[in-house]
Amino acid sequence: TQLLEQSPQFLSIQEGENLTVYCNSSSVFSSLQWYRQEPGEGPVLLVTVVTGGEVKKLKRLTFQFGDARKDSSLHITAAQTGDTGLYLCAGAWSGGSNYKLTFGKGTLLTVNP
Amino acid sequence: SAVISQKPSRDICQRGTSLTIQCQVDSQVTMMFWYRQQPGQSLTLIATANQGSEATYESGFVIDKFPISRPNLTFSTLTVSNMSPEDSSIYLCSAGRQGAEAFFGQGTRLTVV
Numbered sequence: 001t002q003l004l005e006q007s008p009q010f011l012s013i014q015e016g017e018n019l020t021v022y023c024n025s026s027s028v029f030s031s032l033q034w035y036r037q038e039p040g041e042g043p044v045l046l047v048t049v050v051t052g053g054e055v056k057k058l059k060r061l062t063f064q065f066g067d068a069r070k071d072s073s074l075h076i077t078a079a080q081t082g083d084t085g086l087y088l089c090a091g092a093w094s095g096g097s098n099y100k101l102t103f104g105k106g107t108l109l110t111v112n113p
Numbered sequence: 114s115a116v117i118s119q120k121p122s123r124d125i126c127q128r129g130t131s132l133t134i135q136c137q138v139d140s141q142v143t144m145m146f147w148y149r150q151q152p153g154q155s156l157t158l159i160a161t162a163n164q165g166s167e168a169t170y171e172s173g174f175v176i177d178k179f180p181i182s183r184p185n186l187t188f189s190t191l192t193v194s195n196m197s198p199e200d201s202s203i204y205l206c207s208a209g210r211q212g213a214e215a216f217f218g219q220g221t222r223l224t225v226v
Contacts, residue, residue: 006155033214033215035217039152040219040220040222041219041220042117042119042205042207042217042218042219042220043156043205043217044217045114045214045215045216048214086153088155088156090215099144100146100158100161101146101158101207101215103155103156103158104155105154105155106153106154106155108153
């Protein structure tokens with residue numbers, strides 16, 4: 001069973017602050033995806049990281065995949081109230097004909113004005 | 114990317130009844146999945162919907178309770194059978210190609226009374 005530990009589970013910060021969310025596993029994933037979900041909506045894909053050591057930037061969001069492809073981080077610079085939501089990391093695992101995503105427990109981020 | 118339409122978006126059902134949730138994808142995809150999610154929490158995979166064959170269920174989920182159909186590459190249904198209040202949750206359909214990103218519908222919020 002592939003497990004993905006995500007931390008912190010809850011995060012409440014002031015607008016303008018920086019934050020980092022972590023996603024760790026003992027398993028090697030073929031890729032890792034980050035999603036953001038708002039209430040009443042399904043998760044929306046933010047980014048996919050595939051290569052060990054890969055860094056991707058999406059405006060104020062920076063995503064990193066660990067060299068061993070077992071961990072990842074999401075860093076938000078100068079958070080805005082619009083960043084509020086549930087952030088989910090998901091590791092893609094492929095074994096034979098099976099393919100599935102393993103989700104972390106999520107980080108519920110609240111950015112206060 | 115894929116656009117996923119899921120319906121109904123919400124429903125309130127009597128205990129002992131069944132509800133069928135539909136998921137339509139705007140393009141042919143290899144993989145379709147059904148998840149369950151409590152508000153503010155992470156996703157739990159119910160099963161992988163296989164075209165033309167029985168779905169592959171995760172531990173704790175059985176076909177009699179959650180029958181799934183997938184008659185073609187773009188459509189799937191999940192039925193929640195003989196519902197009880199414990200089945201109240203958000204049910205999400207996801208689709209994608211093997212080894213690639215997964216995209217989600219907006220979810221079905223089910224309340225069983």
